[in-house]
Amino acid sequence: MIATLLIALGQVLVAGAGAPLLVGVVRTLKARLAGRRGPSPWQPYADLRKLLGKEPVVSTTTSWVFRATPYVLVATMLVTALVVPILVARPALGFAGNIILLMYLFMLGTFFLALAGLDSGSAFGGMGSSREVAIAALAEPTIILAVFALALRAETINLGDVVERLAREPLLAANPAHLLAFVAFFIVMLAETGRLPVDNPATHLELTMIHEAMVLEYSGRYLALVEWASAMRLFVFMTLLANLFFPWGVTSLAEPVPLLLGLLALAGKLAVLAAALAVLETTVAKLRLFRVPELLAGSFALALLSVTAVFLVP
């Protein structure tokens, strides 16, 4: 029991404390690829500390939704940290840890963020919300399909079982369906975490923003929470990519040495994914907004092929 609690705490800690570093590493890599020195990978921690020390300014026209949303965002992300196999295959809420729950935890955050964007009544928030919801609606079926392709091979929708099964039988991963699902999921991750070519996390142009437009009205500790939650969102998505598709190193044992090895394996896998993300973001331009559905449709097609392949390629 105590071990389970400690592991749960460990997972939350790794996700919560590691997320800003992941964002920082991606930023640093992107700067280096563009030929700039860029900020240190630890910069997001300094930003969060700065924001936490600042007074939040809240528009008088907003309702409780605006003030509650940052907490909802952080809470949903912390709960996903208890569901997703970060260090161990079966974390604390692993019994409930199926793919459907995870999907709707993400959607809950998106839903509240979209409401908060509308709440302040500014034109930008509304624009951001409308764009975010349009993209989320297109991304959702792809996530489900991509993960179902895995679930079908592992014959379970429980994340822990999927991970254990794939870890036990690595040959299951040596399958075209696996690769297709990975690519589909990677594209959806770009959309869901507001990365290029869907959204530009570095832009200062209000009119082009999606995620940033919704959070434009936030300041001080609220903004810190929102930023932290979006960093965790990236972390969780990339961990899913790392551990669901390449589950090597994820342990089923609650013992110090396998846990430490699991942590190192995760760090290694995330570093590779972060580098891939940075390279991708450096080589592409942002898509015209109305081209984004085409990208997501492509991703959906890949996921669908992957599911089909599960039946066709034994």
Added chain:
Amino acid sequence: MTRVPLDALTRAVVESGATGVTARAADALECRVAAREIPALADRLAQLGATCQFLAAADTRASSGDFTLVYAFAPVTLAPRAAVLVSVAPEDARFPSLATRSFAASRFEREIHDMVGLVPVGHPDLRRLALHQFWPAGYHPLRRDATPRGDFRDEGQPFPFRRVEGEGIFEITVGPVHAGIIEPGHFRFSVQGETIVNLETRLGFAHKGTEKLFATLPLDRTPALAERISGDTSVGHALAHCQALEALAGGDVPARARWLRVVLLELERLYNHVADVGMIVNDTGFAFGHAHCFRIREELLRLNERVAGHRLLRGAVVPGGVTGPVERAPLAPLATTVEALVGEFLEVAQLCLDSTMVLERLQGTGRLFTHTAREMQVVGLVGRASGIDADLRRDAPFAAYGELEVRAALYEAGDVWARTMVRVDEVRESARLIRAAAAATPDGATRAPLPPLSVGGHAFGLVEAWRGPLWHWVSAETPAKLARVKVVDPSFRNWAALEYAVLKNIVPDFPLCNKSFNLSYSGNDL
């Protein structure tokens, strides 16, 4: 392109009843007509392809008892030009409007209506342009007797924007305070979904009384003020101002100074174009191109500092020539450095423009069709991207451009891509011009004394700065003090065209369109 001969222009003005027709230079004439003849004259000149390119009003009641309007009619190449002086009686304070004939005239007339208080009769849209709603009615700051007032009250009168109504139409208001560090301007979008159906730009937030200030400063300080009209066009404005003063005083500029002015103006064009291309690709999210363009821009700014002692090239152009470190600048090594940097820039630009994803964002975005551009009398690089073949450096050469064969860039597409390509081509051309200038610049004096200004006269200074043609029109009160300076930055001419270029585009593409125009707020607001 067929050139309109000056003779045809002269015949046209004489036949329209103009008096005192005199040739001012090889390609300019001056005349006087009665106010009521202006529309007929405009129609007559329009048949020759000459339209209203400039209009200013001066309060000359102290000297001649009336207000003076100065029109400049010219084809898009601005050569040849007819300057037409018109007297407006103070008790009447009205003159016939050309607004329905010339878009540029409609904007000039609105400005005159605000600033000098003369009424263009028949103007369909006399909403305020330069002044905001809190300026007291009947207070016109460019009248000589206008004194500072303390009764400015913002009574919350809203500006009467055009209203767009219909199902699913809503308004997005942006600015004047923006998320990025840019100048202040208000944009009112009417959109249907993400599609822009109307855009209105409200500027004037950077109004600082520049033209009034020119008339109060001693002559040795006016070039410095000109340099600060629009910080990124320091050389352009200083040069236009100095050329106007030299023309008014009849002063000479030594040959070496004329060549050095070419070098300075091209250095200014270079750093601005390089930065603009970087900003355009950055707006597509292509950070690589942005980082490298800004690295090259920084190298160019440091080069500026070595050459002229100032990163933005301030203080180098003065009446009668040039001054400062640029006098002794080693030009051959300068040209070599420029060529190396431009080579790097062209490589970066090639990388960016070879990316299909970047191209996809640039092509077809923010199209300003040639016919729209012609109707709106768009000038400068925006015009050259929309098929308007005009470049003062080639068509009405100033400084030492007459001895250089300037090749003007020209594209027909009118989209963001074309405006980017004009910049890339002009960067290449600037490097070539600097090399040619380095070879041709003679030794000798770099500055001649400026003779006293001729009182009662007036003069133009025209320069093709990096955005497009710049006008300074000056008249003197005493031999050492200016009476009126009218400045026209190309931004003033092109802002309204942006409203048309973005129609039917989607809202998230607006920043890209705006950046490809990259107009000055400060130069527009004055």
